[in-house]
Amino acid sequence: MCVSCALRPPDREGHSVLRILSFVVLRDVRLALRRPADIASVLFFFVIVASLFPLGVGPEPDLLRRLAPGVLWVGALLATMLSLPRLFAEDFRDGTLEQFALAAHPLGLVVLGKVIAHWLCSGLPLACAAPLLGVQFDLSSPALLALFASVLLGAPALSGIGAIGAALTLGVRGSSVLLSLLVLPLYIPVLIFGAGAVEAAASGFSPGAHLALLAAMTVAGLAFAPWVAALSLKLALE
């Protein structure tokens, strides 16, 4: 074999964005399915938090209906927070993250894939569970629908913003508390418009405006957050 042959970059498939994205999403979803307890714990946390309120406040339908949007949304936020520390920690511990950073394609793409997978494994189950829990609060069916749509639309923004926090606190001691302190204030706009959508639908208005704003936050979150998270991951890997 001649010297120069070995030094040519190996023939590889194109590093197309979609190929990398689908690879990372599939890998993370498969990993999550091998550890179903992680998904289940997030879901059960949400169920418990949302169920404690009707028990604590008492069975007054009017009061419950007014509390419902806020309580359910805060529950969903906290449940999402619960799964964030694991977003990068496992890959960091076993060296996979290092190899991702050494790949020829940008790390931001990998992070975007991980964010989408996080949404599939936490946001999507939460969105499906939310209307069921809404029934406990005597929400009307348009409000239940708005609840489902708002959690579904808002969750990718939560995962995206959360990825920045998770990357910044990677490898830091006591990272989960620090993560909450960093990320929860950034969740406020999503919470306001998410709960607003449900409230609007419950009082007979269209939740369209709130949902559109949530969708805008999600788009902005998915467009910018992965690159910021990738930068802080590189710092964590130094």
Added chain:
Amino acid sequence: MRHHCKAQSPAAGRESVESASADISRAAPPFAEVLLLLLHLRPFVFRGSPMLAADNLECVRGEQSLFQKVGFRLDAGELLLLRGANGVGKTSLLRMLCGLLPPRAGTIRWQGEDIRHLAGEYRAMLCYLGHLNAIKEEFTPLENLMQDTAFAGAPLSPAQALAALAEAGLAGRQDLPAHSLSQGQKRRVALARLIVDQRPLWLLDEPFVALDAEAVLWLAGKIGQHLEAGGLVVLTTHQIVEIPRAHVRELRLAPSGSGRA
């Protein structure tokens, strides 16, 4: 006050070159011999600059200055052996060569170009094996290998992956979840990826750790083959391992004592 760390720079140590093509060229007619020679010399003659070159590297970890003014040249078919006591910065130097750790000062060049400018193009040329094996415990060795190669853009067929695992001594273990493998077997999975991926530049951090005697010999042979094929290897090890037919350069990092940045 700054204490300078002394690092013995380029090309010290053992040099044992053996032409890989000696047998072929003896049998071939003269014009083929000249052609072969030209092919061998091409990277040296036409590019002029060494494949991998580092100049004046300085590494600072926290408050501690690990090394300063470290440099070397490495050409196709050469092995750079990083030597030094624990904590002198061998791993840090390797991570710098990967581009994971930006040096405080100095430059690293691949074929004459700064690796910071080459970015992804340079990363596509290297394979780094660190202390961590980058293996997912939930997946089997087969899944690990197939996923890693697919991610790198050179997917393997199951048969190719099985053959690579068998070569790394993991025949019969390919379908066990990786968390049930021993430390040495996990290392072998990572090595199978290294062998299969065929990148020109190998950066190996203590690759022989946790391997049994047989696997050490096998890996040394593989490194020898890679060098023979014109690859480059940077290696740290505390073990004394004979790499067959290798042209070895040695870089000895000396402790900087109480060096403060």
